[in-house]
Amino acid sequence: MINWKEKASVEFPEGVDVKLEGANLTIDGPKGSIIRKYIYNYVRIQLDGRTVKIQSSKENRKTLAIVSTWESLIRKSIEGVTHGYTYEMKIDYSHYPMRVMVRGNEVVIENFLGERSSRRAKIVGNSKVTVKGDRVIIEGVDKQQLGDTAANIERATKIKGFDPRVFQDGVFIIGGKLNE
Numbered sequence: 001m002i003n004w005k006e007k008a009s010v011e012f013p014e015g016v017d018v019k020l021e022g023a024n025l026t027i028d029g030p031k032g033s034i035i036r037k038y039i040y041n042y043v044r045i046q047l048d049g050r051t052v053k054i055q056s057s058k059e060n061r062k063t064l065a066i067v068s069t070w071e072s073l074i075r076k077s078i079e080g081v082t083h084g085y086t087y088e089m090k091i092d093y094s095h096y097p098m099r100v101m102v103r104g105n106e107v108v109i110e111n112f113l114g115e116r117s118s119r120r121a122k123i124v125g126n127s128k129v130t131v132k133g134d135r136v137i138i139e140g141v142d143k144q145q146l147g148d149t150a151a152n153i154e155r156a157t158k159i160k161g162f163d164p165r166v167f168q169d170g171v172f173i174i175g176g177k178l179n180e
Contacts, residue, residue, distance in 0.1 A: 029081025032141040080141040089136040121156040
């Protein structure tokens with residue numbers, strides 16, 4: 001028989017509903033919901049009232065690191081569904097005026113370094129992207145999806161074949177925050 005010991009616990013506030021179905025943890029709140037799968041042989045999650053308990057059957061560094069990671073992911077998910085997150089990016093160009101717009105589930109960057117073809121970046125999950133002047137605002141409840149979307153946009157404007165000290169054009173992350 002395996003001896004499971006509680007290593008971490010996360011309490012969730014009123015107005016947040018947490019459901020555990022197999023390995024899927026669903027967190028619902030006023031801003032939206034997040035579903036994430038937590039699978040590892042030596043770590044498991046249990047619900048106890050208004051507390052999510054993370055238990056481990058081993059006590060090595062890797063297992064304890066996974067426990068801490070899961071605890072952090074659950075805390076960030078609870079903050080996301082109660083407040084939401086915002087990432088801000090800056091459109092920067094000095095050579096050719098680029099146009100950035102949202103079309104469907106893609107961010108389209110036109111006239112980057114004078115290129116005829118447009119560059120595209122995928123919007124991940126339920127992230128909401130808006131372009132206001134020289135800023136790109138990414139909003140949503142899942143911090144991981146927002147970070148992936150921002151990384152896709154930044155990666156789409158990566159400069160190849162030019163000196164990056166001279167050609168400093170692109171769309172860059174300038175900040176991320178928890179909405180209050």
